[in-house]
Amino acid sequence: MCETAGEADSGGMDTSTPTRADAPRPVSPAQLAWLTREVGRWTSDGVVTSGQADAILDTYRAVRRWSLAALALWLGAAFVGVGVIWLVAANLDRFAPLGRFVTVTILWVAAVAAADLLARRVRTRRSPVVGGMRGLAALLYGAVVMQAAQSLQVPAWDATLVGVWALGALLYAYAARGLAPLVIGIVLGSTWLVWSVGERAESPFGVVLAFGALGAGGFALARLHAAGTDGADGAGFAATWRITGAVGCLVALFVAALPWEYDLQDAGWLGWAAIGLGVVLAAIAASRSRRLDLLEATAGVITLVPAIGIGFWSSQAGDGIGAADWGRAVVAVAVFVGVAAAVAAVGVLRDEPHLTWLAVLALAVFTTVQAFAVFAEIITGAWLFVALGVVFAATGWVADRGRREMASALEGQSQEGTDR
Amino acid sequence: MKTLSRRTTWVAAATLAQLLLVPVAVFGQLSAHLTGDELLLRVGPVDPIDPFRGAYVDLRYPDIEPTESDRKSVEDEDHGTLYVVLEERDGVMVAERFSRARPDGGTYLACDDSSWQLRCGIDSLFLPQDEAERVQRDIDQSGLQVEEFDENGMPVEADRDSGYVARIKVDSRGHAAVVALEKR
Numbered sequence: 001m002c003e004t005a006g007e008a009d010s011g012g013m014d015t016s017t018p019t020r021a022d023a024p025r026p027v028s029p030a031q032l033a034w035l036t037r038e039v040g041r042w043t044s045d046g047v048v049t050s051g052q053a054d055a056i057l058d059t060y061r062a063v064r065r066w067s068l069a070a071l072a073l074w075l076g077a078a079f080v081g082v083g084v085i086w087l088v089a090a091n092l093d094r095f096a097p098l099g100r101f102v103t104v105t106i107l108w109v110a111a112v113a114a115a116d117l118l119a120r121r122v123r124t125r126r127s128p129v130v131g132g133m134r135g136l137a138a139l140l141y142g143a144v145v146m147q148a149a150q151s152l153q154v155p156a157w158d159a160t161l162v163g164v165w166a167l168g169a170l171l172y173a174y175a176a177r178g179l180a181p182l183v184i185g186i187v188l189g190s191t192w193l194v195w196s197v198g199e200r201a202e203s204p205f206g207v208v209l210a211f212g213a214l215g216a217g218g219f220a221l222a223r224l225h226a227a228g229t230d231g232a233d234g235a236g237f238a239a240t241w242r243i244t245g246a247v248g249c250l251v252a253l254f255v256a257a258l259p260w261e262y263d264l265q266d267a268g269w270l271g272w273a274a275i276g277l278g279v280v281l282a283a284i285a286a287s288r289s290r291r292l293d294l295l296e297a298t299a300g301v302i303t304l305v306p307a308i309g310i311g312f313w314s315s316q317a318g319d320g321i322g323a324a325d326w327g328r329a330v331v332a333v334a335v336f337v338g339v340a341a342a343v344a345a346v347g348v349l350r351d352e353p354h355l356t357w358l359a360v361l362a363l364a365v366f367t368t369v370q371a372f373a374v375f376a377e378i379i380t381g382a383w384l385f386v387a388l389g390v391v392f393a394a395t396g397w398v399a400d401r402g403r404r405e406m407a408s409a410l411e412g413q414s415q416e417g418t419d420r
Numbered sequence: 421m422k423t424l425s426r427r428t429t430w431v432a433a434a435t436l437a438q439l440l441l442v443p444v445a446v447f448g449q450l451s452a453h454l455t456g457d458e459l460l461l462r463v464g465p466v467d468p469i470d471p472f473r474g475a476y477v478d479l480r481y482p483d484i485e486p487t488e489s490d491r492k493s494v495e496d497e498d499h500g501t502l503y504v505v506l507e508e509r510d511g512v513m514v515a516e517r518f519s520r521a522r523p524d525g526g527t528y529l530a531c532d533d534s535s536w537q538l539r540c541g542i543d544s545l546f547l548p549q550d551e552a553e554r555v556q557r558d559i560d561q562s563g564l565q566v567e568e569f570d571e572n573g574m575p576v577e578a579d580r581d582s583g584y585v586a587r588i589k590v591d592s593r594g595h596a597a598v599v600a601l602e603k604r
Contacts, residue, residue, distance in 0.1 A: 089474030
């Protein structure tokens with residue numbers, strides 16, 4: 001997914017081989033089909049001659065981004081990496097613990113070296129072979145950490161191990177500029193953060209803080225990468241952090257709005273430290289952005305305020321369903337619709353349709369859960385579905401309106417010459 | 421070519437940093453293994469599975485669990501680090517007293533009582549799956565897992581003995597690691 005995010009961001013225009021000036025430019029089959037249709041129209045309208053039309057079409061060639069070879073490589077890397085971790089878990093006591101540790105370490109270092117050598121030999125941007133090998137190296141580092149823990153009998157269910165694995169994967173991702181280790185690092189790092197904060201807080205509020213921090217940090221880092229001058233790598237990194245930010249914001253609001261009665265125990269220093277880090281990153285990103293970019297840089301922090309507010313409110317939910325619960329559900333739905341619309345708008349803004357789909361899916365899940373958790377006890381049976389349908393249609397209408405207005409505002413902005 | 425070599429330098433630096441992170445992840449147990457003294461503790465196990473690490477025996481230590489009165493004596497509301505000072509009795513170590521402050525000397529374990537269970541870094545013994553099952557069966561037959569309940573359905577504290585002891589290593593800062601499980 002990571003590599004596609006990066007490639008989608010580069011708009012499929014990436015030259016996957018060094019191109020001469022007259023070599024056909026690679027485009028997706030859908031783009032070529034569209035161009036062929038349009039060029040046919042231009043010819044029949046007399047805008048271009050058929051000779052010119054052929055000359056235009058000859059400058060492009062259809063290339064599939066998702067080649068079977070790339071899919072097989074990534075699947076292979078993932079299976080080998082997970083397989084080695086399972087071998088560690090199988091605890092092969094025929095071999096001494098130190099021997100097992102050394103073996104796994106050698107495998108890991110070999111994968112890192114192989115990825116680096118391949119990156120030197122394969123002089124293409126985003127080679128799936130290099131990507132797969134880097135992904136494998138990031139997974140094998142996990143095997144090293146787990147084998148060290150195994151050899152020393154570190155107690156089970158220790159979040160620190162996942163945290164160290166995540167930190168290592170992120171270090172490697174930034175050193176090698178590799179998207180696959182970045183995605184592995186982000187997934188593991190998020191797991192570690194939510195696990196550690198949730199464990200300390202012993203209430204859903206800790207989970208709200210952890211996801212809120214991910215949202216704030218994710219959007220801020222996306223903006224910093226996009227604003228940086230590190231080319232296509234930066235664009236892939238930005239897209240990956242952006243989706244992290246979007247998921248963080250949406251999940252934080254989702255958990256905050258669940259009507260659980262709980263004591264707001266202190267989330268511990270870790271939760272607030274994560275929030276602090278997210279806010280600082282957003283401040284740095286904001287200081288380097290303006291207008292719509294500024295909004296993206298601070299999107300996570302802006303979401304934090306209602307998320308924490310609704311979290312406080314939800315925690316006071318009683319046993320029955322009263323007017324306050326209706327009020328809270330309505331406010332929560334309104335806020336969630338706003339945030340989902342904003343995520344969808346960012347998807348339009350950055351030309352990343354997967355963000356728009358994420359927002360729509362999140363909205364559908366959120367309204368369904370809220371309807372069953374709050375409204376279901378009052379409106380039962382058939383009426384629930386009628387009400388749910390009306391809520392869906394209404395939110396869809398509001399979201400679509402917001403999206404269209406954002407898209408047209410964006411067109412106005414891009415005509416003024418603002419870059420991405 | 422120049423940018424490629426610079427990236428290789430960064431990758432090498434990151435790899436070294438990753439390698440140095442590994443001992444951080446396992447610091448307590450590594451320190452205990454390298455610098456600790458060996459002790460024996462009586463145990464009572466069950467056997468679950470960790471998704472990344474496989475089958476293990478979950479070890480509980482009846483002789484170092486604080487009783488109600490012990491908990492009262494150490495400001496129970498104040499969960500966090502709990503030091504368990506050990507003394508030898510009949511060839512195994514048992515808790516002599518509990519303290520929130522680090523003891524000045526002697527043999528002690530640095531534990532954490534933030535969760536429902538006292539965790540001292542010696543809570544699991546990872547074994548191959550069949551081995552873990554065998555130890556489990558052995559323990560079950562010893563009668564250790566047969567719970568007794570009072571009229572209110574609360575478990576009755578009983579001094580049961582599984583016949584197993586854990587050989588552990590403890591360093592001077594209370595970090596501990598399991599070395600082996602032995603039949604007494």
